[in-house]
Amino acid sequence: MSGLLRAEFLKMRKRWMPYVLFLLMLAGAAVIIWLIGYGTWHDDDDPEWAASGFRTFAYPYSVPALLDSGQFWGAAFFVGILATSTLATEHNWGTIRPALVGGVSRARYLLAKLLMLMLVSTVALLLALGFGVLLSLWATSVADTTVTYPGSFTAGDFVLMVSRAALCILPYGLLAFALTVISRSTALGIAGTMGYMTLEAIIVAALGTGGDILQGSRILFLGHSVGALIAENRFGDLGYESTSFRDLEAPDQPGIWTATAVIVAESALLLAASFFVFIRRDVTVSHG
Amino acid sequence: MLKTPDIEHQPAAPEHSDVVLRTVGLTRRYGKITAVDALDLEVRRGQVFGFLGPNGSGKTTTIGMVLGLLRPTNGHVELFGVDTRRDLTGPLKRVGSVLEGASAYPHLSGTENLRIWSMIAGGVPGGRIEEMLSLVGLSERAGSKARTYSLGMRQRLAIAAALLTDPDLVVMDEPTNGLDPAGMREIRQLIRDLGAMGKTIFVSSHLLGEVEQMCDQVAILKSGRLLMQGEVSSLVGQGTALEMQVTDVERAVTVLSGLDFVKTVRRDGVRLIVETAGERAADVSRALAENTIYLSELRTRQDSLEDVFLEMTEDA
Numbered sequence: 098m099s100g101l102l103r104a105e106f107l108k109m110r111k112r113w114m115p116y117v118l119f120l121l122m123l124a125g126a127a128v129i130i131w132l133i134g135y136g137t138w139h140d141d142d143d144p145e146w147a148a149s150g151f152r153t154f155a156y157p158y159s160v161p162a163l164l165d166s167g168q169f170w171g172a173a174f175f176v177g178i179l180a181t182s183t184l185a186t187e188h189n190w191g192t193i194r195p196a197l198v199g200g201v202s203r204a205r206y207l208l209a210k211l212l213m214l215m216l217v218s219t220v221a222l223l224l225a226l227g228f229g230v231l232l233s234l235w236a237t238s239v240a241d242t243t244v245t246y247p248g249s250f251t252a253g254d255f256v257l258m259v260s261r262a263a264l265c266i267l268p269y270g271l272l273a274f275a276l277t278v279i280s281r282s283t284a285l286g287i288a289g290t291m292g293y294m295t296l297e298a299i300i301v302a303a304l305g306t307g308g309d310i311l312q313g314s315r316i317l318f319l320g321h322s323v324g325a326l327i328a329e330n331r332f333g334d335l336g337y338e339s340t341s342f343r344d345l346e347a348p349d350q351p352g353i354w355t356a357t358a359v360i361v362a363e364s365a366l367l368l369a370a371s372f373f374v375f376i377r378r379d380v381t382v383s384h385g
Numbered sequence: 386m387l388k389t390p391d392i393e394h395q396p397a398a399p400e401h402s403d404v405v406l407r408t409v410g411l412t413r414r415y416g417k418i419t420a421v422d423a424l425d426l427e428v429r430r431g432q433v434f435g436f437l438g439p440n441g442s443g444k445t446t447t448i449g450m451v452l453g454l455l456r457p458t459n460g461h462v463e464l465f466g467v468d469t470r471r472d473l474t475g476p477l478k479r480v481g482s483v484l485e486g487a488s489a490y491p492h493l494s495g496t497e498n499l500r501i502w503s504m505i506a507g508g509v510p511g512g513r514i515e516e517m518l519s520l521v522g523l524s525e526r527a528g529s530k531a532r533t534y535s536l537g538m539r540q541r542l543a544i545a546a547a548l549l550t551d552p553d554l555v556v557m558d559e560p561t562n563g564l565d566p567a568g569m570r571e572i573r574q575l576i577r578d579l580g581a582m583g584k585t586i587f588v589s590s591h592l593l594g595e596v597e598q599m600c601d602q603v604a605i606l607k608s609g610r611l612l613m614q615g616e617v618s619s620l621v622g623q624g625t626a627l628e629m630q631v632t633d634v635e636r637a638v639t640v641l642s643g644l645d646f647v648k649t650v651r652r653d654g655v656r657l658i659v660e661t662a663g664e665r666a667a668d669v670s671r672a673l674a675e676n677t678i679y680l681s682e683l684r685t686r687q688d689s690l691e692d693v694f695l696e697m698t699e700d701a
Contacts, residue, residue: 104504111492191488195546198452199505200478380454 101201101209105183109217114182118175119221122167125340126229129166130154133338135236152337155240157250159233161330162337163226164262168327169341171225173291176218176270181277181286183214188281194380203376211274211368218270219263226259247333258330265323268360269294271367272319278371294320298342305349312349319363322356329353403430405554405585406451410460413446413609420446422609423460428554428587428602433580435600435617436589437694443609444589445485448558451587452482465553478506481547483557487539491532495523495542498531502546509549517545522571536563544575555579557588561595573599593694605694627659627666630682631673640676641669658686 109115134154141147152158187193196206237244269290277286297320304311315321320343328345331337336345351359406428413421421443428434438444449455451462453473462469464476489498499514518527521541531539540563547555560576561569576599580586590596596603597617604614631637634657641650641659646668648660659669663685670680 100504100507104501107497107501107504108490108493111497190490191484191486192490194454194484195482195488195502195543196505197454198477198480198482198484199502199550200474200476200480201505202474377456379449379456 098205098209101205102213105209105213109183109213115179115217115221118178119225122171122175122221122225123228125166125170126163126225127232129163129338129340130159130229130232130236133340134159134162134233135240137338138240149336149338151240151242152332152335154233154236155242155244156230156233156237157255158244158246158332158335158337159237160230160250160255160258161327161332162339163229163233164258164330165327165337165343165345166340167222167226167229168262168265168323169294169343171222172266172269173294175221176214176266177273177290178287179218180214180270180273181283181290183210184274184277185281185283185286189283197380204372207278207372207375211371214270214274218266222263222266223259247335250332261326261330264357264360265326268319268323268364268367271364271371275367275371275374278375302344316351316355316359319360322351322359325350325353325356326360404428404463405430405432405465406587407463408447408451408460409463411447411450411457411462412459413443413450413455414458420609421450421457424606424609424611426604426611426614428585430553430585431580431583432602433576433586433600434588435596435603436587436606437593437596437603438589438591438606440591442606444591444606445558446609447606448482448484448556448587448589452480452484452556453477478550479553481550481552481555483540483543483547483555483560485558485562487536487543487563489531489534489539489542492530494530495527495534495545498542499546499549502549506550513549513551517549520548521545521575537565537568540564540568540572544572548579552584554585554587557586559590560588561590561592569595625661625663626686627661627663627669628653628682628684628686629657629659629669629680630655631657632679632681636676637673637678640672640678644669644672656682 131154134150137150138147138154139150141150153162187196197203272293273286273290276289277283280286280289297318301315301318301321301324304315324343324345327341327343328350331345339345350356404427406426408424408426411421411424411426412419424443424447426447436444436447446455450457451464453469465479467476469476489495490501493501495518496514499517503509503514515524515527518524521544523538523541523545526534526538531542534542540560544557544560547557557576561572564572573595576586576588580599580601586600588596588599600617602615603617605612634652634655637657638650638652641647641657644661646661646665650660651658661669666683666685670683673680
């Protein structure tokens with residue numbers, strides 16, 4: 098497995114796309130802290146907006162704000178694009194065939210790809226978060242205002258917040274992974290993942306206006322459970338300027354453990370579907 | 386990897402046998418189309434085995450099944466005596482393959498591409514990558530990105546990758562496709578050299594001259610069915626004919642058709658092709674002269690692989 102992982106790392110290290118995506122993540126963190134957070138707080142006359150802007154850039158409020166946006170855009174862009182591109186290009190370049198006929202089992206091959214994607218995504222997203230936190234500390238010092246927050250904020254809280262966000266990125270990454278394994282297409286993988294994220298936001302919102310059964314059926318959608326976990330990251334019930342277009346105030350979100358169970362179960366399903374299809378399907382060759 | 390239920394209890398060749406590759410009733414259907422139909426092949430250690438067939442005859446599909454990329458509808462493959470339904474990855478470690486449409490990572494150099502394959506294979510001895518690049522004549526461009534390679538160079542890189550782990554069996558699907566004449570000659574020579582080194586080579590092609598020059602065994606496939614399998618030397622020598630020009634073609638056909646040692650007489654423009662043993666040339670000449678028909682040219686002609694192939698594929 099180590100040889101496979103080293104091969105995956107060499108392939109990914111030599112591509113320009115992960116670096117571009119990473120730079121976009123850093124730019125996104127800067128926009129959240131300075132433009133959406135500090136800018137709103139500094140320039141908006143509406144005290145409610147100004148307070149919301151303050152809770153976006155001021156440390157430690159900035160941590161949930163960054164994780165929220167990072168989960169939404171990070172999952173959609175960084176993890177989704179990286180997963181689909183890494184998998185589909187092997188089909189496009191025809192390099193998947195020599196790998197599989199070299200005596201590597203299909204399960205190991207796919208597992209190596211998945212592990213490398215998880216590793217690279219984790220490192221990149223943590224670095225982007227770290228960059229965002231540094232910007233937040235800088236902006237907080239520039240603001241020269243006392244920051245007070247309910248309760249405490251320990252290293253353990255920070256780890257828990259990051260873990261919740263990671264759990265929320267996982268199913269969308271696996272959705273991109275599964276869609277690409279099944280479709281063998283970068284375009285379908287990315288469009289499918291982003292299309293799902295957009296559609297589920299609309300559908301969950303629409304179902305929320307219906308009766309008990311319709312409201313209950315929202316549990317089938319990842320976004321509903323993800324929203325519950327991300328909302329748990331907030332300090333009390335204090336909101337921030339979110340770029341992820343999700344309602345964190347919904348009173349009828351599932352409990353934290355129910356949401357976790359749904360996310361884990363749906364992730365497992367996506368993973369199983371990916372491996373089942375990849376192991377069983379023909380790897381197409383032209384018919385000579 | 387690919388598991389097929391209901392494995393029939395047919396004994397596989399023992400691992401120490403010199404049968405390197407065997408297909409047993411290998412069949413692949415795509416809906417109503419049968420791409421490969423109950424194919425029984427046997428490739429022995431040290432053979433350079435030519436797998437011939439017109440385009441669309443099922444060669445690539447067969448290779449896909451041999452290498453585990455495609456799931457057979459029926460039948461099975463044995464590699465080194467191991468039924469690949471039970472274990473595919475083990476025997477495949479002893480196989481190198483060059484698949485149609487040479488593939489490489491375009492953003493990596495030739496050396497890096499081979500390094501990738503080496504890592505996937507679990508490592509190769511130091512210097513092996515440079516040795517293989519030199520063998521296929523890519524040393525000078527080893528540091529260039531594969532996207533800058535010509536098709537011929539990518540093909541040679543694929544061959545280097547196939548030989549990286551020093552495999553016992555090398556499977557090549559149309560290895561000279563897309564190459565210029567000089568490149569084709571280089572690859573043919575390389576295949577002959579590998580054969581001389583004792584490697585078993587299974588090479589598919591629709592270029593008959595190429596197979597005749599490289600291979601010592603051949604199988605001919607048409608519409609997914611095996612037409613024949615045998616030694617190239619015996620096939621090429623199989624049909625001998627006399628080719629001649631005579632003063633009266635019409636009467637010559639009548640006279641020659643009446644001779645009991647002549648199998649067939651056919652016209653090829655102004656010439657006659659008389660299928661008979663070469664040593665019967667004097668008898669043919671005498672029979673024609675006795676009927677006041679005179680020869681202006683007479684020579685023996687041995688069937689080329691192309692003749693055999695065309696005869697078989699047209700008849701089938």
